[in-house]
Amino acid sequence: MAEKSWDRPAGVAEPTSERLSLVLRALRTLEGQGVHTVSSYQLAERFGMNPAQIRKDLAQFGEFGVRGVGYHVADLKLKLKQLMGLERTRVVVIAGAGNLGQALADSRNFNVEGFKVGALFDVDGRKVGGRSRTGVPILELSTLAQNVATLKAEIGVIAVPAEAALAVARLLAGAGVPAILNFAPASVPPLEGTFVRNVDLTFFLENLSFQLAVRKR
Amino acid sequence: MAEKSWDRPAGVAEPTSERLSLVLRALRTLEGQGVHTVSSYQLAERFGMNPAQIRKDLAQFGEFGVRGVGYHVADLKLKLKQLMGLERTRVVVIAGAGNLGQALADSRNFNVEGFKVGALFDVDGRKVGGRSRTGVPILELSTLAQNVATLKAEIGVIAVPAEAALAVARLLAGAGVPAILNFAPASVPPLEGTFVRNVDLTFFLENLSFQLAVRKR
DNA sequence: TGCTGTGAAACCGTTCACAGCT
DNA sequence: AGCTGTGAACGGTTTCACAGCA
Numbered sequence: 001m002a003e004k005s006w007d008r009p010a011g012v013a014e015p016t017s018e019r020l021s022l023v024l025r026a027l028r029t030l031e032g033q034g035v036h037t038v039s040s041y042q043l044a045e046r047f048g049m050n051p052a053q054i055r056k057d058l059a060q061f062g063e064f065g066v067r068g069v070g071y072h073v074a075d076l077k078l079k080l081k082q083l084m085g086l087e088r089t090r091v092v093v094i095a096g097a098g099n100l101g102q103a104l105a106d107s108r109n110f111n112v113e114g115f116k117v118g119a120l121f122d123v124d125g126r127k128v129g130g131r132s133r134t135g136v137p138i139l140e141l142s143t144l145a146q147n148v149a150t151l152k153a154e155i156g157v158i159a160v161p162a163e164a165a166l167a168v169a170r171l172l173a174g175a176g177v178p179a180i181l182n183f184a185p186a187s188v189p190p191l192e193g194t195f196v197r198n199v200d201l202t203f204f205l206e207n208l209s210f211q212l213a214v215r216k217r
Numbered sequence: 218m219a220e221k222s223w224d225r226p227a228g229v230a231e232p233t234s235e236r237l238s239l240v241l242r243a244l245r246t247l248e249g250q251g252v253h254t255v256s257s258y259q260l261a262e263r264f265g266m267n268p269a270q271i272r273k274d275l276a277q278f279g280e281f282g283v284r285g286v287g288y289h290v291a292d293l294k295l296k297l298k299q300l301m302g303l304e305r306t307r308v309v310v311i312a313g314a315g316n317l318g319q320a321l322a323d324s325r326n327f328n329v330e331g332f333k334v335g336a337l338f339d340v341d342g343r344k345v346g347g348r349s350r351t352g353v354p355i356l357e358l359s360t361l362a363q364n365v366a367t368l369k370a371e372i373g374v375i376a377v378p379a380e381a382a383l384a385v386a387r388l389l390a391g392a393g394v395p396a397i398l399n400f401a402p403a404s405v406p407p408l409e410g411t412f413v414r415n416v417d418l419t420f421f422l423e424n425l426s427f428q429l430a431v432r433k434r
Numbered sequence: 435t436g437c438t439g440t441g442a443a444a445c446c447g448t449t450c451a452c453a454g455c456t
Numbered sequence: 457a458g459c460t461g462t463g464a465a466c467g468g469t470t471t472c473a474c475a476g477c478a
Contacts, residue, residue: 011431021423022404039437047404052471059439067438068478084423085430092422099323099350103316108378109402109418114426133316155425161325179425185326187264195428197421201326204416205309206238206301208372208396209331211412213302214228232447256459269449276461284455284460
């Protein structure tokens, strides 16, 4: 998994947020298939989860279902999108235009309903002024604060080497970016007024190795 | 967090594995600084965690500490590496030589003690035969099984589009790869004899959006 | 009847507190 | 005295089981 941030800010429980993302994705598929109604049992089966869990997750935020029937797909989808703040598009900026930064900027994972990658930032003069393959502009890191303001960026992604991660995180926080996704193998603590999520790729590999090692006894 | 696999195979608790990775990383630093001994209190402080938690994590696997003293750095580091299966190098293969696949292959996150990226696989004839920037060969996807065998690959990474993810996972499982890390935005269930870990990048963005939306009320 | 919403029970991971070793 | 290892308490999440509504 991903590494939790040091001091979990109160809000939505992580597992809940994870499941609701999954549910939303399923609802999009179902809507595309012309399905109008779905039960917690059907959703749960899809993910190998418990139906009650899905109902509890949803019930925290209101009564979205109809007893005896289930959930109305279009209705629930809309409610979930509002709930998760996906009813409008948030601008993402990526610090670090190396392989990973550019791959993320161009990735279908990041160019998805609700998000738009506004810019990449780097200190390398040879990259600055250029664009990623899909056309995201690469700007000078020192102009981050002003560009965050003009782009109204709300999410900052850190894709720089570990040594630079903390400084870049401070830069993002200072620029007023409220949410940070850190891919550098260095734990970034939650800075003043920010929600930080550390995603350590090395950790995933180590975890797999651990599972292999432990399962082998 | 990262998405859990559907049916969590018994083994090590996720949070434990996460913390032990962190501890191992700290031990490497400490050893480099010539520190010989460290207590659970010192480790815990470093990560903002509870000392008892670290002791419990370690105690599950043996008695590694010395009462009244703490843990011997070099000793614990060695034990942890053995425990986590990092005492030898595991070969990683990456399916999908797109931006993300190549970025991962060349990333410092993936070229770390205990792991070696053996090959990338793709169906695109223009890529096959080439190499990534750091020299990882790009091979034809149809030759995956034989190459997994010759490379003795133990970890498979999926970096292909969502539609192809499940088929590629089956290919990896069929080739005898026991651990799979899936970066495609599609949940891959644990196939026969494999441990699957889904890491959904879209989910991280949605989670951040969710946190922003919920915190705003 | 069928499925939601929810109190109660079970479960699991975390934290506390202390006995025991050095 | 200092710190580990661990039983017991705690807290939060998951699962169960059922009342209530369509």
